[in-house]
Amino acid sequence: MEKKITLPSMGQSFLVLGTFLVLAFAFTVKLNLPIQLALCFGWFLAMGLGIQLGHQYKDLEAAAARGIFKGTSAILILLAVGALVGAWIAGGIVPAIIYYGLKTINPSIFLLATMVICSMTALATGTSWGAAGTSGIAMMGIGQGLGVPPPVTAGAVLSGVYFGDKLSPLSDSVIIASSMSDVEIVDHIKGMLPISLTAYVLTAMAFTIYGLRFSGNADMAQVQEVINLMDSNFDISLAAFVPVAIVLFLLAKKFPSYPVIMFGAALGMLWATLFQDRPLVEAMGTLWSPLSIESGNTFLDNTLNRGGMSNMLGSAAVIIFGLGFGGLLDKVGILETIAGTFEKRITNEGNLTVYTVATAFATNVFGSAMAVAVILTPKIMCSNYDRLGVDRRMLSRSAEFGGTLTSGMVPWSDNGIFMTGLLGVSTLAYVPYMWMSFISIALVIACAYMGKLRPTDGKYIRPTTRLSIDSQRAAA
Numbered sequence: 205m206e207k208k209i210t211l212p213s214m215g216q217s218f219l220v221l222g223t224f225l226v227l228a229f230a231f232t233v234k235l236n237l238p239i240q241l242a243l244c245f246g247w248f249l250a251m252g253l254g255i256q257l258g259h260q261y262k263d264l265e266a267a268a269a270r271g272i273f274k275g276t277s278a279i280l281i282l283l284a285v286g287a288l289v290g291a292w293i294a295g296g297i298v299p300a301i302i303y304y305g306l307k308t309i310n311p312s313i314f315l316l317a318t319m320v321i322c323s324m325t326a327l328a329t330g331t332s333w334g335a336a337g338t339s340g341i342a343m344m345g346i347g348q349g350l351g352v353p354p355p356v357t358a359g360a361v362l363s364g365v366y367f368g369d370k371l372s373p374l375s376d377s378v379i380i381a382s383s384m385s386d387v388e389i390v391d392h393i394k395g396m397l398p399i400s401l402t403a404y405v406l407t408a409m410a411f412t413i414y415g416l417r418f419s420g421n422a423d424m425a426q427v428q429e430v431i432n433l434m435d436s437n438f439d440i441s442l443a444a445f446v447p448v449a450i451v452l453f454l455l456a457k458k459f460p461s462y463p464v465i466m467f468g469a470a471l472g473m474l475w476a477t478l479f480q481d482r483p484l485v486e487a488m489g490t491l492w493s494p495l496s497i498e499s500g501n502t503f504l505d506n507t508l509n510r511g512g513m514s515n516m517l518g519s520a521a522v523i524i525f526g527l528g529f530g531g532l533l534d535k536v537g538i539l540e541t542i543a544g545t546f547e548k549r550i551t552n553e554g555n556l557t558v559y560t561v562a563t564a565f566a567t568n569v570f571g572s573a574m575a576v577a578v579i580l581t582p583k584i585m586c587s588n589y590d591r592l593g594v595d596r597r598m599l600s601r602s603a604e605f606g607g608t609l610t611s612g613m614v615p616w617s618d619n620g621i622f623m624t625g626l627l628g629v630s631t632l633a634y635v636p637y638m639w640m641s642f643i644s645i646a647l648v649i650a651c652a653y654m655g656k657l658r659p660t661d662g663k664y665i666r667p668t669t670r671l672s673i674d675s676q677r678a679a680a
Contacts, residue, residue: 208258209258209259210257210258211537211540211541212253212257212536212537212538212541213541214542217538217542220250220253220533220538221533221570224242224246224249224570225569227242227245227246228242228243228615228616230242238518239522239615239616239621240518240521240522240525242616243525243526243572243616244525246525246529247268247528247532250529250532250533250536251264251532253536257536257537259535259536263535264535264536267531267534268528268529268531268535269528270531271528271529271531271534272524272528272531274527274531274575274576274579279520279523279524281331281461281462281465282516282523282618282622284461284462284466284469285334285465285516285622285626286511286513286515286516287465287466287469287491287492287511287512287513288338288451288465288469288472289341289494289511289626290472290490290491290492290493290494290495290510290512290513291468291470291471291472291475291476291487291491291511292338292468292469292472292475292511293472293490293494293495293510293511294473294476294480294482294486294487294490294495295444295447295472295473295474295475295476295479295480296438296439296440296441296444296475296479296480297444297448298341298342298345299434299437299438299440299508300438300440300442300444300445301345301346301444301445301448302342302345302346302430303431303434303435303438303440305343305346306346306430307431309346309350311351311352311415311418312415312416312418313412313415314347314350314357314415314418315347315357315360315412315414315415315418316360316408316411316412316415317343318343318364318411319363319364319407319408319640320364320408321339322335322336322340322360322361322363322364322365322368323363323364323365323404324368325338325339325364325365325452326364326368326369326372327367327368327372331369331375331455332366332368332369332375332608332619333622334461335364335365335368335369336361336362336365336622336623336626337465337626338448338451338452339361339364340364340365340626341510341626343357343360344361344627344628344629349430351418352415352418354627354629354633354634355629355634355637356414356637358623358634358637359634359636359637359638360411360637362612362623362634362638362640362641363407363411363637363638363639363640363641364640366608366609366611366638366641367403367404367407367640369608370396370604370608370609371400377574377575377578377604377607378604380575380578380579381578381582381603381604381607381608382600384578384579384581384582384603385582385586385596385597385599385600386596387596387597387599387600391597392600392601392604394597395597395598395601396601396604396605399601399605399644399648399651400644402647403643403647404640406643407639407640407643410639433499437499438480439479439480439481443475443479444475444479446471447468447471447475450468451464451467451468451471454467472490473487473488474487476490490511490512491512491513492512492513493512493513493515494508494509494512495508495509496509510628516625518621519618519621519625522572522617522618522621523618523621525572526572526573526576526616526617526618527572527575527576529572530567530576530580533570534580539567539580539584540584542563542584543563543584543585543587546559546563546584546585547588547591552592553592553594553598553655554649554652554653556585556588556589556594557598557602557649557653558649559585559588560581560585560599560602560603560606561602561606561649563581563584564577564581564602564603564605564606564607565577565606565610565613567580567581567607568607568610568611568613568614569614569617572614572616572617572618573611573617573618573619574608574611574617574618574619575618577603577607578603578604578607581606581607582599582600582603585599585603586599598652601648602648602652605648606645609638609640609641610641610645612634612635612638612641613638613641614631615630615631615632
């Protein structure tokens with residue numbers, strides 16, 4: 205006779221989650237061990253509890269596999285971006301952007317320019333990763349040449365890419381958050397727009413004021429040295445911007461991200477052969493591992509010796525373990541138990557928003573992926589919105605803000621690992637400068653408590669049938 209399956213208690217849930225957090229902190233901070241090991245052990249914590257509650261091992265393993273399957277596209281894009289960066293450096297594309305950037309961008313407005321350029325790239329393409337891997341990595345190089353601390357530049361990059369990502373109708377997170385909340389994409393974006401634009405203006409002002417301190421700090425002798433070394437190591441020309449324009453155009457036209465980014469990597473390989481006189485085999489090799497450049501300039505070497513799929517394998521492992529862990533937490537019932545506890549404490553629109561944002565952040569922490577956060581948060585919180593009669597557009601908005609804008613703050617999440625590896629700055633170093641995220645979340649919570657910036661078009665959005673809700677849960 206099979207053992208009856210029961211839900212975990214709150215104590216059991218917090219024991220598993222708390223133990224995982226202790227492991228993650230101890231491994232990464234105290235023992236200097238990779239976060240992948242902590243996530244791997246987290247599987248066994250969740251599985252152990254699941255078996256104790258009556259689940260079969262094979263069912264738990266299947267749940268982990270389903271969680272991983274949901275992130276397959278993210279893993280493919282991760283590897284593709286690695287190939288793109290490696291090939292675009294070899295093809296002189298990234299060096300050209302840095303070269304012209306150092307010649308034209310004034311240090312005093314650099315941080316503002318970084319946020320604006322990255323936000324426009326993400327808005328047009330619908331991908332924060334693609335925007336960070338193109339505009340972001342170039343702005344990191346320019347900033348370092350101008351004497352701006354890398355964590356500050358990374359904060360401006362992330363403020364821009366996450367703003368564009370969550371307002372683009374091409375974005376995966378926008379599509380998922382809206383569909384899981386049973387809200388049309390256009391309504392979802394309109395619901396986010398007032399707070400997002402307000403936060404964007406405030407963040408732009410903050411970066412402009414903060415950037416003034418660097419106006420006299422740029423070492424123009426070093427800038428000129430970098431420009432000269434770029435010129436001597438690469439054939440710099442405006443032709444380098446052609447692959448950038450092609451990739452951005454294809455992404456803006458809603459072509460699938462993975463093939464487009466790989467096509468961009470192929471263009472970089474072609475540019476390396478045609479414009480940089482690199483042998484075809486060497487150019488092809490940069491898709492897997494980066495060039496080895498020894499110019500004698502530390503900044504230039506650190507900036508250009510990166511990229512390639514091989515440098516993304518550790519991040520891919522984090523995503524695999526993280527998504528599997530999130531699938532196990534859902535299967536065992538830990539998320540359901542926590543949601544049930546929330547219900548007793550949610551009595552008004554203000555704390556409903558706080559709990560939604562907190563749930564999305566916690567799902568990033570324990571699910572290790574933005575996709576997990578924007579899938580599970582509406583699923584966990586939807587009944588509370590319907591119970592209080594709150595428009596579902598406020599659910600999709602809070603889930604998006606809490607899921608998308610905090611994803612890069614978690615060192616072991618897919619976004620945290622990706623951005624750290626790509627930008628060369630540790631998560632904890634750049635988090636204090638993710639001003640767009642902090643301002644947006646503060647605004648959405650404050651507006652909820654004050655009853656401001658609700659949807660005002662006269663519509664009231666919530667599922668009209670029970671089948672609608674059940675279909676969403678089945679899809680998740």
